[in-house]
Amino acid sequence: MNSTTTHLVVDSPVGPLTLVSDGTHLTGVWFTTHKHPPADTGRQVDRADAPQVLRDTADQLAEYFSGTRATFDLPLAAEGTDFQRRVWALLEQIPYGETRSYGELAAELGQPGASRAVGLANGRNPVSIVVPCHRVVGSTGAITGYGGGVERKQVLLDLERRAAGGALF
Numbered sequence: 606m607n608s609t610t611t612h613l614v615v616d617s618p619v620g621p622l623t624l625v626s627d628g629t630h631l632t633g634v635w636f637t638t639h640k641h642p643p644a645d646t647g648r649q650v651d652r653a654d655a656p657q658v659l660r661d662t663a664d665q666l667a668e669y670f671s672g673t674r675a676t677f678d679l680p681l682a683a684e685g686t687d688f689q690r691r692v693w694a695l696l697e698q699i700p701y702g703e704t705r706s707y708g709e710l711a712a713e714l715g716q717p718g719a720s721r722a723v724g725l726a727n728g729r730n731p732v733s734i735v736v737p738c739h740r741v742v743g744s745t746g747a748i749t750g751y752g753g754g755v756e757r758k759q760v761l762l763d764l765e766r767r768a769a770g771g772a773l774f
Contacts, residue, residue, distance in 0.1 A: 610647030613659040618670050618764075619757045622734075624663060626656045630682035633731045634662070636753035641729055666734065672768035675701035677735045685729060692726035699740040702769025704762070706744045720744075728752050734761065 609628035614621050625633035625646045635642055652660060661679060668674035683693060695713055699705050707720040707727070714723070723741075730738040733753055739761040743749040751758035 610645070611650045611656060611659070612646040612648070613650055613652060613655045613663065615663045615666065617666060619753065619760050622666065624659050624666075626659050626662075627682060628656050629658060630680045631658050631662050631732060631735065632682050632684070634666075634733045634735055635731075636733065636757065638754065639733075640752040640754075643731070662735070669734065670764065672764065675765075675768070679735060681732055681735070683731045683736065685726070685731070688722065689726040689729055692723055693730055693732075693736050693738075696727070696730065696736050696738055696740065699737055701737075702765045704740045704742045704746070706742055706746075707749075708744050710741065724750070740765075 610625065611628070612623050612625045614623050619636065621637050623633070623635040623646055624631065625635070625643065633643055633646065635646070652663065658680060665674055665677050665679065669677070683690070685693065691714060692710065695710050707723045708717070711717055711719040711723045727738045727741050728750060730736050730752070733739070739751060739758045748755050748759055748762070
């Protein structure tokens with residue numbers, strides 16, 4: 606852990622979210638019951654003492670949940686392997702209100718047989734919601750695994766579908 610690592614806990618329609626920063630970048634958005642939580646999220650701060658990036662993240666997430674924000678504009682510094690970062694970069698390209706399958710992402714990476722590896726990388730995304738890993742579904746469109754739980758994934762997809770005014774599948 607970096608000595609400047611701090612976190613801010615904010616309420617959301619999918620439960621409390623722990624927002625983590627290195628002081629300059631957003632490094633994590635974690636659900637209380639996240640499947641792969643970080644070992645340490647640094648010192649907890651209140652909003653008044655939080656780095657600007659955490660206050661901006663809280664504001665942008667509130668806009669997202671109200672249906673008025675479709676993309677995030679935040680400095681990110683997610684730690685992961687080269688492969689994970691390539692997958693996460695593809696996640697950021699999935700438009701709001703749309704989904705992609707693990708197989709489609711594997712094909713976009715030029716590794717059509719790597720859908721399982723894509724799923725594992727997707728599950729290790731440390732910046733949930735902001736990097737939209739919830740927009741990845743099974744090949745049939747089925748709602749499959751999610752680090753924050755499939756119930757939360759469904760809520761996020763439903764929110765986007767309503768705000769986008771159409772069907773996701």
